[in-house]
């Protein structure tokens with residue numbers, strides 16, 4: 001594996017393990033973005049990110065507690081540790097360096113850290129890339145894939161409101177209105193519940209709200225073709241495609257190039 | 271001119287010739303019963319390549335999707351196209367063997383004097399024998415036993431691929447298909463196929479099909495209800511119940527068992543024959559599991575045992591005769607040939623056993639029938655995963671320790687498993703793991719406390735139990751307590767065919783089973799992640815206890 005890695009132009013952190021992970025990121029604008037996430041942050045954040053990438057939930061649990069005890073803000077631990085680590089995981093997943101089981105243990109580690117952070121999280125001052133509503137459609141109880149998407153979306157700077165599973169069209173509508181979301185993401189894992197995505201889209205049309213929000217869909221049985229047929233604006237085949245789609249959808253709306261938007265927002269925040 | 275291919279043999283193609291004509295020339299038997307008019311829908315073939323070179327689908331093929339055609343309708347239009355077709359396989363290796371359980375027969379159909387009686391009713395004059403038919407309708411394969419009811423003896427066993435494949439490979443797809451514009455088609459092809467097979471078997475045995483006076487059908491809720499013409503849409507949606515279950519709960523019927531006459535089903539045996547299907551366990555856990563439980567004698571078990579019927583949907587039952595819990599685990603088809611680069615079901619040519627060594631010696635593998643490797647089936651995959659772990663080539667998460675992207679299990683045939691394959695296998699394995707873990711925990715016991723683990727169905731009969739335990743595919747019950755029971759569903763159906771008492775016992779039994787919905791486990795995610803790892807199941811003692819969720 002090592003042999004495939006390009007020379008690193010510079011080191012951002014003192015953490016050899018994390019540096020090695022960062023070197024899996026090869027696209028220039030992504031390298032810039034990922035390095036900006038770790039630039040100048042405390043070594044404990046690098047520890048947290050590294051252990052999250054390795055899927056070590058015990059260490060992430062311990063380090064999160066330690067960071068909070070040392071007086072770091074919950075938001076800082078979230079953004080500079082957990083989410084920064086997840087951003088690397090997302091890219092490795094997209095580039096087929098890691099697969100679902102490895103993403104799942106990273107997600108489990110993230111969950112371990114979130115257990116301490118979530119209760120004390122305050123409204124962060126950072127301008128979000130966009131607001132997304134996510135939910136699994138009516139009749140469907142699968143949420144593992146959707147939750148991965150949410151983690152990655154948060155990792156990319158989106159504010160995400162999770163409606164959980166078995167979500168009725170009205171609930172999607174209410175949430176979009178309440179949070180003024182630009183994007184709605186629906187997930188379905190069953191052939192028999194996939195049509196409920198189309199029904200939800202029809203409900204938006206019936207309420208005259210279809211123009212208010214961009215709708216993306218995903219989940220194992222969904223294809224680009226199905227997505228187009230049901231009138232969705234976008235489709236994501238996996239969690240990382242979901243993030244790219246969300247970026248494209250908000251990018252189109254505010255007129256800037258989608259990927260620059262995300263990177264720009266992160267830089268502005270650091 | 272391009273050739274037309276079937277199973278490695280080829281013929282020159284000529285415009286206007288149908289696939290059926292080619293099959294004839296190659297002496298390949300394709301079932302049909304309508305004189306090739308497109309009516310019986312039995313001659314479905316899979317067109318693996320060259321679809322564009324065939325005539326467009328006719329009106330009678332409208333029900334087919336994807337790469338399927340009727341052999342009698344599809345003709346060569348473009349002689350330059352390279353057409354390859356495959357007949358749906360009729361003899362999968364799996365599913366026909368099973369445990370034989372000695373049960374005292376108490377047949378419902380009997381000879382009394384010169385008459386044939388079903389209970390108290392005289393149904394026919396006795397001629398030359400009384401036979402019965404037991405059928406296990408699986409999503410992938412159908413297996414049947416013809417039983418001499420006078421001697422309570424199986425006289426013939428047959429199996430064939432479920433012809434409903436064009437309606438999707440899993441039950442949810444079939445439900446969607448059946449709810450669409452071709453509603454009823456799945457039932458029709460299934461009955462045609464069964465009628466065809468029964469005809470073949472009768473011919474071989476030299477008996478008249480009208481001498482079959484009784485039948486028992488078992489299957490998962492969807493398969494069974496399709497056969498009986500019960501609307502299956504409710505099984506596709508929350509809360510996933512058969513219409514018979516909904517009616518039972520509404521007090522409109524007293525059991526989910528079904529009983530009709532053969533003529534009402536278009537089943538071509540004695541027209542007045544009683545056709546019975548035992549009660550469902552609940553939701554997706556169908557009457558095939560009820561039959562499994564009868565085959566392993568659950569109604570006589572005092573100690574806690576566990577039954578795992580491995581398949582696209584694996585069923586798990588834990589308990590003893592007084593109290594049982596059951597769950598259905600949506601594993602998907604990864605271990606049965608689906609979604610894996612070189613995956614295939616257990617047919618000839620499938621790699622079924624794999625051995626690796628630490629010292630770099632070449633891979634040792636065996637195929638079914640000793641044929642050249644065509645792919646790898648479930649038991650081969652379990653061996654491979656276990657051996658990759660044992661020899662330190664792969665970590666728990668399915669990543670190769672040398673950083674490679676794939677591992678060649680049959681280098682001579684250029685066949686490998688990729689990391690994406692391992693990821694799909696991890697998820698399918700995890701679904702099996704979750705079902706066993708959650709049901710054991712709810713029941714309040716650990717694997718060590720399971721007095722017997724019955725492994726049923728599909729490839730489970732051929733699996734190396736030690737290897738399956740080592741990767742957490744099955745709970746780590748001591749190997750000597752693992753009993754492979756083969757096609758227990760067919761055996762259970764046969765038991766119920768030969769005994770009215772067994773049917774009563776089955777009714778009793780299902781009332782004592784509690785259906786566990788896996789999604790109600792609050793920590794499902796954590797268990798699923800644990801289950802994705804290729805390592806033995808480690809159930810902490812503290813996590814069990816009847817009170818646990």
Ligand code: B1M
Pocket residue numbers: 100139140141142143144145146148149184185186187188189190191192216217218219220221235236237238239240241242440442443508510553554582583598599600601602603694697698701788789794795798
């Ligand atoms: C908005 O934009 C986007 C963009 C991308 C999006 C997106 C949204 N959402 C997802 N993505 C994408 O990104 C993710 C990451 O890359 C991906 O998400 P995935 O969800 O695909 O992948 C996840 C990371 C991991 N994968 C998963 O989470 C699914 C794994 C399998 C094993 C599975 C599981 C775990 C479960 N199940 Co279910 N289950 C199966 C699955 C079979 C398999 N081997 O895959 C499947 C999905 N189940 C199935 C079935 C039938 C069922 N399940 C059921 C239940 C369950 C459990 C509760 C046991 C559990 C879910 C628990 C939970 N909290 O989620 C039942 C229904 C329950 C219900 N009401 O929903 C039940 C009906 C079974 C039953 N006997 O009761 C099958 C569906 C078949 C079909 N054709 O419809 C199934 C394919 C297995 C099979 N072949 O039989 C992408 O799809």
